Amino acid sequence: MSEKKVSRGYISSTLSCRCPRCREGKMFRHPITISLKKNLEMNKTCPVCGQPTEIEVGFYYGTGYVSYALTVAISMASLTAWWFLIGMSTEDNRFFYWIGANALLLIFLQPLIMRLSRSFWISWFVKYDPDWKNNQPIDVSERLNPDQANNW
Numbered sequence: 001m002s003e004k005k006v007s008r009g010y011i012s013s014t015l016s017c018r019c020p021r022c023r024e025g026k027m028f029r030h031p032i033t034i035s036l037k038k039n040l041e042m043n044k045t046c047p048v049c050g051q052p053t054e055i056e057v058g059f060y061y062g063t064g065y066v067s068y069a070l071t072v073a074i075s076m077a078s079l080t081a082w083w084f085l086i087g088m089s090t091e092d093n094r095f096f097y098w099i100g101a102n103a104l105l106l107i108f109l110q111p112l113i114m115r116l117s118r119s120f121w122i123s124w125f126v127k128y129d130p131d132w133k134n135n136q137p138i139d140v141s142e143r144l145n146p147d148q149a150n151n152w
């Protein structure tokens with residue numbers, strides 16, 4: 001239709017794990033997979049705008065808090081759904097079945113949760129730049145120590 005492509009919004013770009021700076025390039029190398037190591041393999045820099053995906057030593061360490069929050073949110077949603085669809089009672093074990101079902105759900109969603117945690121995390125540190133084509137990403141090379149990469 002029009003020449004100018006409408007840029008992605010914050011939510012859709014973050015949920016699809018795109019670079020927060022240009023909202024175009026994909027941060028992860030492979031499609032989502034159960035191989036946890038492969039699942040978290042990221043492009044060193046955004047393939048579209050060159051934004052580094054690791055901006056300081058141990059950058060993704062804080063994602064533990066994000067995945068915790070996501071896990072709580074998913075559990076609350078599944079509890080609510082269970083309550084309405086299946087119900088809870090003190091007379092039977094339906095609550096314990098929910099605990100089991102929710103645990104399985106969280107294990108199943110783990111690759112996605114880990115990716116989303118990283119995507120949200122970097123989106124709070126790297127701002128969207130509508131003019132990314134003309135600007136250079138901030139040079140972070142002095143903040144990185146290649147010997148210590150992935151060493152935590």
Ligand SMILES: [Zn+2]
Nearest residue numbers: 019022046049
């Ligand atoms: Zn980018």
